[in-house]
Amino acid sequence: MxxxxxxxxxxxxxxxxxxxxxxxxxxxxxxxxxxxxxxxxxxxxxxxxxxxxxxxxxxxxxxxxxxxxxxxxxxxxxxxxxxxxxxxxxxxxxxxxxxxxxxxxxxxxxxxxxxxxxxxxxxxxxxxxxxxxxxxxxxxxxxxxxxxxxxxxxxxxxxxxxxxxxxxxIQYPGAGRPSADPNSQAPGVSLLRGVEVGEKVRVYLAWLARSTARVTVPGLGVSLPTGETFERYLAAPHQNDRREPRPEPAIDVLSRTRCLLVQGAAGAGKSTLVTQLANTLAKHGDLALRLRLPLLLRRLQATGSIDRALAETAADGSPLGEADVREFLGRSLYLLADGLDECGHGSATVAAALATWSISHPDARVLVTSRGSLQEHPSLAEWSRFRLHPLTSAAALLVSGRFLEAVEGLTASDRDAASSRLSAYLKKAGGYDHWTQTPLAVGLLVALAVRGGKLETRRTALLDRVFELLRSAPREGRTREHVEASVLDASIDELGWALQSDDDLGLSGAVGAIGRRLEASLGGDPVLAHREAERAVVYWEAAGLLERVGGG
Structure with a gap:
């Protein structure tokens, strides 16, 4: 009882x-x-x-x-x-x-x-x-x-x-209701009953612009306004009988290409690219849906309907319900989908579903990011392929300077010292393979410069340094005084175990796991534990250790 x-x-x-x-x-x-x-x-x-x-x-x-x-x-x-x-x-x-x-x-x-x-x-x-x-x-x-x-x-x-x-x-993540019939096409729940579709689009885009307004810098625990980071360029595949294609701004490529697959290595900034495009489109009043494909795969497997899966994933975390977003799918829109390679064995299923959906929605423009090549996804054979162009040396210098400016709490002398170390790092790292070509690597260099660390060349030493930075950076943030250290330690420990059993953990699952861990230490109060769990997730998200993606 x-x-x-x-x-x-x-x-x-x-x-x-x-x-x-x-x-x-x-x-x-x-x-x-x-x-x-x-x-x-x-x-x-x-x-x-x-x-x-x-x-x-x-x-x-x-x-x-x-x-x-x-x-x-x-x-x-x-x-x-x-x-x-x-x-x-x-x-x-x-x-x-x-x-x-x-x-x-x-x-x-x-x-x-x-x-x-x-x-x-x-x-x-x-x-x-x-x-x-x-x-x-x-x-x-x-x-x-x-x-x-x-x-x-x-x-x-x-x-x-x-x-x-x-x-x-109330339709909320993890709600205690029976699973939907996969063959059912029920319209779902609307959180804005009685509101016109045009007004729903305005609400969604305002939320999207707000939720993509900042980009977190890995390792530093700071964020920058999305429009003040750096513009990303895309380049078409190189043809042996032609000159290297000239890179173009990603937004220009998207505006003239119906369906495109964007490839990039780990840390190249694919997720950041999707965030930037979503922010730009939303601010211009263009209907855009941003979502993570591993989450789409889970909902596609549960419902058997690509429309329902798209609407549920894009609506998650927004002021709208699944039925509200589903009304958008027949309109002219941009679908920005990140992480096809992260779907594992389900990537072929997702690729086929998106290919079919794009054919039946000719007014939509679809962008998918992946580490893999186009040849790995025969369903997308007719799609245009582009690669995320690496940062040039000049861009890396500009980006690193902006990252450094965003670090709070540095004295003038500390900032000058970090700037000198950063210049030395960039000069030294310039000869390393890919070291200054991705935002992730540049962010790590800035973090090392701020903390006076040494530039490691061995992969294992580098990974150790990355974890050290991620664990130390949040403690310097302004959220420290709002969340007890014991709650933070317990939350990150519990998340580590939870992610081992579910590498596609959603927001409600994360909060639930942490809340159950905290409940005993908070006098058995589930409401208090749930609230503290939410605050802990927000803390680690602000610190850059967690990322709450659109639809998650």
Missing amino acids: ALKRKNLLEEIGQGLSFLQTTVENSSALNLHDLAVTSEDFFARLLNAVFDLELENLNRVAPNHPAIDLGDRRKRECFQITAQTGKPKIQATLGKFLDHRLHEDYSRLRILVLGRREQGYKDLDLTGLQAVGLSFSPETDIITIRKLLAHLHAESLERIESVHRVVVEE
């Missing part, structure tokens, strides 16, 4: 945490009406939590003033808002009085779908007090976290009722 209760609370916490993250993303994009489009869900949820009979008042009277949900029999009402600032709360209280709603309701609560702000205690409550309505900012301004805390003291029957609402209404 105790285990069942714990599992139910954990799944409720995951679903509502996912909902809160979605709302926060949407609020950052000025889409505050996400709460409005989901009022029926919140009515169900709050009825289950508080044993009420709330109805959606906006169905009774569109744009109902001050409140969204009401139970006239028990005289309780709620406003649902994604705007958490004090002015919004004060305005709600004023409208409540202006429309004399206190005559119908004796208790008002406000559910804020975001992070609770400071300053609520300074709200002007004199008007409410004058009509005999008691309103406490501490107890009547509710957050998702407060809802979860409230549930911990409730009966198993009530917890089961809330759990049923969450898994039926």
Whole structure:
């Protein structure tokens, strides 16, 4: 019984945490009406939590003033808002009085779908007090976290009722629902019901531009704005009877090529290229879907439908649901897919599915990255092939300078010393095979220069140095004070074990594994453990040790 209760609370916490993250993303994009489009869900949820009979008042009277949900029999009402600032709360209280709603309701609560702000205690409550309505900012301004805390003291029957609402209404990674029928073409779940497709595209592109706005520098634990890193060039395969093809900006190649396979060695910057292209296209208002092919393979195997797999993978982590993104697939778009070589034995399946999809969607442009050659993928024989052009010496010098400028906490003398060491490294490394031709290698050189390390030439010594840099860099970041060292150590240790058994671990799987590890040390509180696990993942992601890819 105790285990069942714990599992139910954990799944409720995951679903509502996912909902809160979605709302926060949407609020950052000025889409505050996400709460409005989901009022029926919140009515169900709050009825289950508080044993009420709330109805959606906006169905009774569109744009109902001050409140969204009401139970006239028990005289309780709620406003649902994604705007958490004090002015919004004060305005709600004023409208409540202006429309004399206190005559119908004796208790008002406000559910804020975001992070609770400071300053609520300074709200002007004199008007409410004058009509005999008691309103406490501490107890009547509710957050998702407060809802979860409230549930911990409730009966198993009530917890089961809330759990049923969450898994039926919220599509989130790892949700506790039966697996979909692979042959089913059900439309899935929309997180923006009632919103026009054009508006959904705008929301998705704004999220995509925001989520690809920075590129992490491996080894340094710092990131740079995507537009301030370096422009990547693509070159067509060399023909023996012709001169070496001249490299072209990747965005130019993509704009005139229907389907292309981009090849590059490990560390060449293929994933960064996809991030840069997605960011550029999103900022220009061009519909682009960015996804990781190992994740696509898993969903393709589960559903048997390439459209469903594409939509689910591209929607993961965005403010939209799978059904929302699926509406995009018939439009003119760019599909940017990274990591065909990482699909292992499933790479042929993915290549064949993408080839077939591209034929049936002639208005789409498709880019796939891989280490392998075109000959390894006969399904893509008709596609154009390009290789990611290595950094030139001049580009490596420019990139290394930008990387060094991004390192925080260096004194002027430390920065001058690092710059001198970096110049020496670049001169020495110039004679090594591929040493300055990839962003990964250049980032490592900068990290060595900052720490005063020696440039290793042996592969094993180099790998040891890479791990040393990755482990030491995050401790210097600004997130150190927000996450306990013991939590960080436990999280990275648990992730190491989890990745050994699942090298395609998703976000929810990572958070779940860490949360279970932390729960015992945090007093057996699954909600607290889940929150700390999320913070640990964010910490290591910001440090550059983890990468949350689009669709992951």
